[in-house]
Amino acid sequence: MIRRNYSLFAAFVILLGLHAAPALAVNPDEMLSNPKLEERARDISQGLRCLVCQNQSIDDSDADLARDLRILVRERLVAGDTNEEVVDYIVERYGDYVLLNPPLKPETYILWISPAVLAFLALIAVIAFYRRKQREDGAGPKSLSNQEQKRLDEILGTSQDRS
Amino acid sequence: MRFWIAVIPLVLFAALAGVFLTNIGKDTSVVPSALLGKPAPDFQLPPLPGRDRGLSRADISKGEVSVLNVFASWCIPCRAEHPLIKRLAREADVPVYGLNYKEKDPQDGVNWLDELGDPYAAVGMDLSGRTGIDFGVYGVPETFIIDGTGQIRYKHVGPISNQVLEEVLLPKIAELKG
Numbered sequence: 001m002i003r004r005n006y007s008l009f010a011a012f013v014i015l016l017g018l019h020a021a022p023a024l025a026v027n028p029d030e031m032l033s034n035p036k037l038e039e040r041a042r043d044i045s046q047g048l049r050c051l052v053c054q055n056q057s058i059d060d061s062d063a064d065l066a067r068d069l070r071i072l073v074r075e076r077l078v079a080g081d082t083n084e085e086v087v088d089y090i091v092e093r094y095g096d097y098v099l100l101n102p103p104l105k106p107e108t109y110i111l112w113i114s115p116a117v118l119a120f121l122a123l124i125a126v127i128a129f130y131r132r133k134q135r136e137d138g139a140g141p142k143s144l145s146n147q148e149q150k151r152l153d154e155i156l157g158t159s160q161d162r163s
Numbered sequence: 164m165r166f167w168i169a170v171i172p173l174v175l176f177a178a179l180a181g182v183f184l185t186n187i188g189k190d191t192s193v194v195p196s197a198l199l200g201k202p203a204p205d206f207q208l209p210p211l212p213g214r215d216r217g218l219s220r221a222d223i224s225k226g227e228v229s230v231l232n233v234f235a236s237w238c239i240p241c242r243a244e245h246p247l248i249k250r251l252a253r254e255a256d257v258p259v260y261g262l263n264y265k266e267k268d269p270q271d272g273v274n275w276l277d278e279l280g281d282p283y284a285a286v287g288m289d290l291s292g293r294t295g296i297d298f299g300v301y302g303v304p305e306t307f308i309i310d311g312t313g314q315i316r317y318k319h320v321g322p323i324s325n326q327v328l329e330e331v332l333l334p335k336i337a338e339l340k341g
């Protein structure tokens with residue numbers, strides 16, 4: 001009986017989990033009536049850092065400034081800006097730091113290129129490791145001579161023929 | 164080969180230690196301002212209720228160094244910082260302007276200044292926060308030093324302390340005044 005209750009409870013918890021879609025910070029009154037523009041606004045907002053909470057996008061954040069920026073993004077879209085123009089408008093004021101995806105430019109080369117370089121170095125290391133291992137395996141101890149094998153068999157008291 | 168295998172981790176460790184050492188004590192929540200060395204944005208803000216002088220870009224580009232302090236009555240660190248803004252206005256010998264950021268009620272800013280004293284040469288009221296966004300404000304209080312041509316030359320995020328006032332702001336202002 002107890003067991004059954006547990007499984008019911010587990011099922012309940014799993015169901016709850018399925019319903020837990022990420023909470024929306026975007027208030028209904030902020031949303032644009034034009035679904036196309038609204039979708040673009042959501043898209044842009046998800047790439048912009050909330051400067052108050054820093055590890056959230058303005059789309060996720062409940063901070064006051066995030067709300068102001070969301071509204072600003074929508075205003076620019078309604079005014080006819082392209083997505084890039086909207087992002088540039090914000091970057092002009094807050095710097096590249098607002099972009100959750102850092103742009104590729106000289107200051108960020110290390111950031112973008114180092115994973116590839118590290119992966120390449122790791123590959124070389126792995127290849128070197130296996131090459132060496134192969135070489136060592138080839139140069140391993142020689143197998144027993146017939147005489148040695150015979151002596152071993154005597155000691156172990158076995159007389160099966162090994163070939 | 165063997166030598167290098169021994170040395171490379173040491174070199175990497177030393178490099179990382181160097182990076183960490185230079186970053187220790189650095190406040191990671193401070194965002195570098197995109198507006199440093201650039202002209203201050205254009206703005207035109209209405210005065211606080213009952214006052215007749217607001218604040219506009221013309222005020223901060225009159226050929227003299229000035230300070231723009233972003234404050235709000237709902238901002239607790241602003242209250243802590245306020246005595247230092249008064250001191251700054253007294254000692255720096257440049258106009259200190261106030262940007263009253265996003266009050267819920269316009270009267271709040273007036274009451275706050277009545278209670279704590281008003282060191283500002285003029286105060287503009289930014290109810291929507293739009294001028295704040297144009298200045299790249301992301302947390303009040305913030306303090307900008309602006310040169311005579313209206314260029315933003317320094318920005319301090321967060322409440323200023325005695326140390327910041329004496330070792331950073333006052334020398335910077337003196338340097339800009341030449």
